[in-house]
Amino acid sequence: MAMNDRLREKIRQISAELRFDLFGPKGYPAWGTKFEDIEDATGEVGDALACEMLSQGLQVQAGKEGYHDGKCHCGEPIPFEEVAGRLLQAKRGDAQWQETFGQCKRCRKAFFPSVEGFGNRAG
Numbered sequence: 001m002a003m004n005d006r007l008r009e010k011i012r013q014i015s016a017e018l019r020f021d022l023f024g025p026k027g028y029p030a031w032g033t034k035f036e037d038i039e040d041a042t043g044e045v046g047d048a049l050a051c052e053m054l055s056q057g058l059q060v061q062a063g064k065e066g067y068h069d070g071k072c073h074c075g076e077p078i079p080f081e082e083v084a085g086r087l088l089q090a091k092r093g094d095a096q097w098q099e100t101f102g103q104c105k106r107c108r109k110a111f112f113p114s115v116e117g118f119g120n121r122a123g
Contacts, residue, residue, distance in 0.1 A: 014049075018045055022041060022042070022045055029041075046092075047092040047093050048093070050090075050092040050093070051090060051092055051093040051094060051095055054090055054095040055094075055095045055096050055097055058086075058095055058097040059097040059098065062086075062097055062098065062099040062100075072104035072106070072107060072109055072111075073107075073109070074104060074106050074107045074109075075106075076104045076105060076106040076107065078102045078103075078104055078111055079102055080100035080101060080102040080111065081100070081102065082100065082101055082102065083098050083099070083100055083101075084098065084099055084100075084101050085097075085098050086098065086099055
């Protein structure tokens with residue numbers, strides 16, 4: 001990953017704001033709080049932030065790069081009017097987004113985001 005100075009500075013700024021939301025008006029944990037408890041609390045915020053960024057990125061990707069109205073290989077128009085919610089267990093928690101899908105009425109080919117399963121195995 002390209003962690004550049006601009007991104008590091010943005011993380012510092014966001015962290016400064018989140019400390020007050022997490023620890024209250026002082027912006028730091030009470031004196032005597034166990035390090036493990038502080039680490040758990042900040043880790044939970046970090047994981048939530050990572051999952052939110054992942055979910056947002058996947059949602060935008062699905063909207064811009066995913067299936068859009070078009071034609072099947074047989075020439076039949078494919079409207080993508082249905083929406084499927086997606087949920088993926090990531091390293092830091094759940095990633096959630098929605099994608100459109102459809103099916104050719106003539107040849108019944110499904111146009112749905114790939115999910116590894118019985119009918120879709122990486123080869």
